Amino acid sequence: MRRLLTALSVSxxxxxxxxxxxxxxxxxxxAGPASQIPPIPVDVVKDLTRILSSDAFEGRxxxxxxxxxxxxxxxxxFAAAGLQxxxxxxxxxxxxxxxxxxxxxxxxxxxxxKEPLSFAQGSDYVAASxxxxxxxxxxxxxxxxxxxxxxxxxxxxxxxxxxxxxxxTALILVNDPxxxxxxxxxxxxxxxxxxxxxxxxxxxEAARQGxxxxxxxHETYPAxxxxxxxxxxxxxxxxxxxxxxxGASQTMANGWLQQEAAGKILASAGMDLASLSQAARxxxxxxxxxxxxxxxxFDNEIRRFASNNVIGVLPGSQRPDEYVLYTxxxxxxxxxxxxxxxxxxxxxxxxNATGTAALVALAQAHARAGPAERTLAFLAVTAxxxxxxxxxxxxxxxxxxxDQTVGGVNMDALSLAGPARNVVVVGGGKSQLDDYLASxxxxxxxxxxxxxxxxxxxxxxxxxxxxxKRGVPMLYVDGGxxxxxxxxxxxxxxxxxxxxxxxxxxxxxxxxxxxxxxVEQDLKLYYTLGRSLSDADTWPNWLAGDEFxxxxxxxxxxxxxxx
Numbered sequence: 001m002r003r004l005l006t007a008l009s010v011s012x013x014x015x016x017x018x019x020x021x022x023x024x025x026x027x028x029x030x031a032g033p034a035s036q037i038p039p040i041p042v043d044v045v046k047d048l049t050r051i052l053s054s055d056a057f058e059g060r061x062x063x064x065x066x067x068x069x070x071x072x073x074x075x076x077x078f079a080a081a082g083l084q085x086x087x088x089x090x091x092x093x094x095x096x097x098x099x100x101x102x103x104x105x106x107x108x109x110x111x112x113x114k115e116p117l118s119f120a121q122g123s124d125y126v127a128a129s130x131x132x133x134x135x136x137x138x139x140x141x142x143x144x145x146x147x148x149x150x151x152x153x154x155x156x157x158x159x160x161x162x163x164x165x166x167x168x169t170a171l172i173l174v175n176d177p178x179x180x181x182x183x184x185x186x187x188x189x190x191x192x193x194x195x196x197x198x199x200x201x202x203x204x205e206a207a208r209q210g211x212x213x214x215x216x217x218h219e220t221y222p223a224x225x226x227x228x229x230x231x232x233x234x235x236x237x238x239x240x241x242x243x244x245x246x247g248a249s250q251t252m253a254n255g256w257l258q259q260e261a262a263g264k265i266l267a268s269a270g271m272d273l274a275s276l277s278q279a280a281r282x283x284x285x286x287x288x289x290x291x292x293x294x295x296x297x298f299d300n301e302i303r304r305f306a307s308n309n310v311i312g313v314l315p316g317s318q319r320p321d322e323y324v325l326y327t328x329x330x331x332x333x334x335x336x337x338x339x340x341x342x343x344x345x346x347x348x349x350x351x352n353a354t355g356t357a358a359l360v361a362l363a364q365a366h367a368r369a370g371p372a373e374r375t376l377a378f379l380a381v382t383a384x385x386x387x388x389x390x391x392x393x394x395x396x397x398x399x400x401x402x403d404q405t406v407g408g409v410n411m412d413a414l415s416l417a418g419p420a421r422n423v424v425v426v427g428g429g430k431s432q433l434d435d436y437l438a439s440x441x442x443x444x445x446x447x448x449x450x451x452x453x454x455x456x457x458x459x460x461x462x463x464x465x466x467x468x469k470r471g472v473p474m475l476y477v478d479g480g481x482x483x484x485x486x487x488x489x490x491x492x493x494x495x496x497x498x499x500x501x502x503x504x505x506x507x508x509x510x511x512x513x514x515x516x517x518x519v520e521q522d523l524k525l526y527y528t529l530g531r532s533l534s535d536a537d538t539w540p541n542w543l544a545g546d547e548f549x550x551x552x553x554x555x556x557x558x559x560x561x562x563x
Contacts, residue, residue, distance in 0.1 A: 404562035
């Protein structure tokens with residue numbers, strides 16, 4: 001989805017002999033010496049990144065000519081690398097989607113306050129419908145400020161307590177109540193975002209509460225990206241998973257509102273956004289009906305289609321029914337809001353042509369090394385940019401049983417900033433996969449560093465999350481920020497430049513001057529992690545107390561042949 005720098009604190013837990021118990025578990029198998037790593041074909045990554053992000057692929061939107069070209073290229077490259085088709089003789093797993101393209105957007109009009117207000121689509125607000133309907137019309141819907149929009153019974157926290165949201169529009173703050181803390185010991189992980197802070201959760205909960213519409217107040221720091229990212233991501237066709245009720249259980253409309261616009265709405269209602277936001281950080285906060293009504297709408301063009309996950313395998317030599325995964329999403333945004341030059345193709349070179357190309361290079365390296373003891377599976381999934389839809393479909397309909405899936409590594413947007421001294425892992429300290437990481441990093445002469453931006457909640461924002469929430473331990477390894485050339489200052493500057501100027505925009509294009517030595521360095525790490533997992537006979541689990549531990553334990557306890 002993007003490359004936002006985070007890091008890891010490595011756990012000291014030992015590995016499990018079976019994933020349902022931590023008693024008498026053997027230590028993790030150490031990675032072999034760096035000299036045993038076969039040559040990693042970084043030129044393959046470079047060439048395929050250039051091809052996949054060329055204008056000919058039109059931004060690789062699902063269901064377009066760009067998809068057809070992408071999956072044809074991946075089938076060809078996977079076969080040439082030595083992989084076998086991974087889905088019962090086919091390279092593809094069909095993913096049923098529906099595309100909703102909004103048009104004829106009306107302004108967001110707010111009445112009933114001190115003065116009527118009108119906000120323009122795009123510059124002030126964005127919205128889309130998850131419902132498969134030809135038109136969306138929110139009429140005179142009372143706006144209710146619901147704080148962070150969280151209902152967490154296990155924490156004794158319910159922002160919707162005592163309010164009936166039927167027919168109403170929820171105005172919601174982004175992130176968690178304690179995102180501004182410096183420490184990680186708040187009720188919602190302190191500075192580290194939890195799933196309750198993700199915009200996807202907030203829309204889901206608003207729907208469960210019966211809301212007609214849900215609008216999240218955008219603020220750059222807690223959102224982790226600027227309004228330009230929101231606008232480009234919510235402009236044009238939006239793909240969703242097909243559901244039996246065509247989205248009827250969802251809100252009529254979901255969207256985002258500029259912070260300045262939200263402030264004007266609160267002021268018109270005789271209230272103050274800053275004061276209410278501060279109150280919403282406290283346990284016991286109750287939703288506040290604003291006494292003003294929202295009206296907005298748009299037309300929807302509906303297209304049903306099937307996209308595809310692409311799956312290849314290298315069968316294991318000793319335990320072929322145990323699986324280790326490499327995942328990366330092949331899709332991007334397709335055509336999006338034009339930049340100042342008129343370019344309207346979001347090419348997605350870094351995000352995520354690099355990760356897709358890395359799947360092919362790693363497949364080649366593993367095939368040349370010979371079969372591992374466990375089966376290695378390479379999953380290029382679709383529709384990540386639309387809400388992790390391809391990985392979500394795979395995880396709900398797994399080709400390889402989840403209780404026979406040992407774990408895996410996700411690759412989303414490789415670093416082109418150059419080689420680094422350190423390694424960053426999104427959401428470190430969650431599972432015993434950290435021990436494999438520690439061994440691999442030590443072998444390769446690198447280090448891990450504390451996570452600098454846990455408030456961005458990046459672990460919940462890429463394809464590994466679809467598997468993790470079903471109990472499969474997954475690592476999301478990213479390039480380091482302490483660059484050999486320029487140190488942390490240069491690494492953070494490179495990340496900020498990408499997020500500000502290229503992320504989810506037409507300028508995420510291939511650059512012939514990129515430094516690929518950092519990619520080569522990271523590919524050696526990915527190779528070592530996958531090989532160590534596939535040659536081990538232990539089953540990693542989530543650490544005690546982690547949100548996904550119970551799910552994995554239950555899965556393993558019910559398994560007759562897997563973990």
